[in-house]
Every structure is written in C-alpha cells, then in structure tokens.
Amino acid sequence: KNEVEQSPQNLTAQEGEFITINCSYSVGISALHWLQQHPGGGIVSLFMLSSGKKKHGRLIATINIQEKHSSLHITASHPRDSAVYICAVSTASGSRLTFGEGTQLTVNP
Amino acid sequence: SAVISQKPSRDICQRGTSLTIQCQVDSQVTMMFWYRQQPGQSLTLIATANQGSEATYESGFVIDKFPISRPNLTFSTLTVSNMSPEDSSIYLCSVPGTEAFSYNEQFFGPGTRLTVL
Numbered sequence: 510k511n512e513v514e515q516s517p518q519n520l521t522a523q524e525g526e527f528i529t530i531n532c533s534y535s536v537g538i539s540a541l542h543w544l545q546q547h548p549g550g551g552i553v554s555l556f557m558l559s560s561g562k563k564k565h566g567r568l569i570a571t572i573n574i575q576e577k578h579s580s581l582h583i584t585a586s587h588p589r590d591s592a593v594y595i596c597a598v599s600t601a602s603g604s605r606l607t608f609g610e611g612t613q614l615t616v617n618p
Numbered sequence: 619s620a621v622i623s624q625k626p627s628r629d630i631c632q633r634g635t636s637l638t639i640q641c642q643v644d645s646q647v648t649m650m651f652w653y654r655q656q657p658g659q660s661l662t663l664i665a666t667a668n669q670g671s672e673a674t675y676e677s678g679f680v681i682d683k684f685p686i687s688r689p690n691l692t693f694s695t696l697t698v699s700n701m702s703p704e705d706s707s708i709y710l711c712s713v714p715g716t717e718a719f720s721y722n723e724q725f726f727g728p729g730t731r732l733t734v735l
Contacts, residue, residue: 542724544726549728549729550655550708550710550728550729550731551726551728551729552710552726552729553726554723554724554725554726557723557724595660595661597661597724599724602714603649603714603715604714605651605663605666606651606661606663606712606724608660608661608662609660610659610660611660
C-alpha cells in the first residue's frame with residue numbers, strides 16, 4: 510500500500526464544473542503539498558497545508574489531520590486547469606517529499 | 619521562495635552514453651533533492667545531496683549509475699551513466715525552503731526531459 514494515495518487517477522470535466530481530488534496518507538506528516546504539473550513537466554506548488562483550509566483564487570485545499578485526508582477543490586473549472594495534480598507529504602520539516610500517483614485532470618470547453 | 623534552473627531542459631541521447639544535468643539555485647541551501655519521473659508515473663526520490671558530504675541514495679539507486687556532485691551551496695549535478703531506454707524520464711531537482719517560516723515548503727526546478735534511444 511502506498512503511503513500517499515490519490516483518487517481519482519483520471520478526471521474529465523466540462524468547463525464550469527466543480528472538481529474535487531482526494532488524497533489519503535498513512536504516515537505522520539509535517540505538511541501536505543498540492544502540486545500542479547503541466548505537460549512540459551514543470552511542477553508548481555499550489556498549497557502547503559498542516560491544518561485547516563487554504564484558498565487561492567478558484568482553488569481550495571482542506572486537510573483533516575485526524576482522518577489523514579486532504580482534498581483539492583477547483584471551482585468554476587476552466588480548460589487551462591487541465592494538468593496533473595499531485596499530492597505529496599513531508600514527514601519532517603525540510604525533508605524530502607513522498608508523492609501520490611497524481612490525478613490527470615482534463616477540462617473540456 | 620527559491621528560483622531553480624536546470625540544464626539541459628531536454629535531451630535525446632544514445633544508449634550507452636552519459637548525460638550530466640545541472641541544477642542552479644538562486645540562494646544557498648543545505649539540502650537538494652534529485653527526483654525521477656518515469657513516463658506516466660509519479661516522482662521518485664533518487665538521492666539527497668548535501669554540500670560537503672556524500673549524497674544519500676534511495677533504495678534502488680546507486681552512485682555508479684547516478685553520480686552526484688555538490689560543489690557548493692547553490693549548485694549540484696546529477697549524471698545518468700551508461701544510459702538505456704529505461705532511463706527515459708523527467709529528472710527534477712528540488713530544494714526545501716530556507717527561512718524558518720518556509721522549511722516545509724518545496725521548490726522545484728523546471729525539469730530535464732531525457733529520451734534515450
């Protein structure tokens with residue numbers, strides 16, 4: 510069993526739809542990260558969470574430490590949101606990340 | 619935040635040759651991480667490069683195949699040696715935040731897309 514599991518693996522949505530990607534982890538963490546990877550390969554950090562909820566524009570990330578679960582929500586989705594979204598955790602401050610398998614999101618116009 | 623550059627951004631190489639990937643950070647960092655992402659897969663840590671000491675390799679990765687240099691606090695190289703098509707991947711370097719409020723953050727280079735024929 511992977512330490513970090515994401516669902517779904519693939520997600521196709523119509524423009525404007527509300528999207529949720531889920532992440533569960535099985536280890537104690539220092540922080541949980543949501544990352545975005547575009548086809549060129551570059552990775553952008555969207556959120557870093559250790560508790561509660563964060564919002565940035567149309568993106569919302571939540572984490573439940575007791576349940577070891579996090580969700581990434583995208584409101585009013587747009588084709589430019591199409592990318593791979595990756596959940597990753599660090600078990601200590603400044604340490605390496607352990608990654609989920611990623612969710613390939615495609616938003617159709 | 620840290621700004622990271624990698625060279626080359628992509629390369630196509632012949633089987634049996636070696637490629638050295640460079641990672642440059644705009645600030646001094648103690649630890650640098652090298653990751654590999656095989657096609658359709660998530661990222662896997664190859665090794666952690668600390669300045670002034672030998673790199674620490676993860677299970678399944680060895681120094682002879684992936685030698686790493688870390689000559690100073692802003693630069694590192696990863697060499698992929700004696701390449702085979704199975705080495706075709708995106709290689710990324712990453713660093714943690716350097717300030718007390720950002721130690722948990724991670725910053726990534728743009729990646730090097732390697733294709734081995």
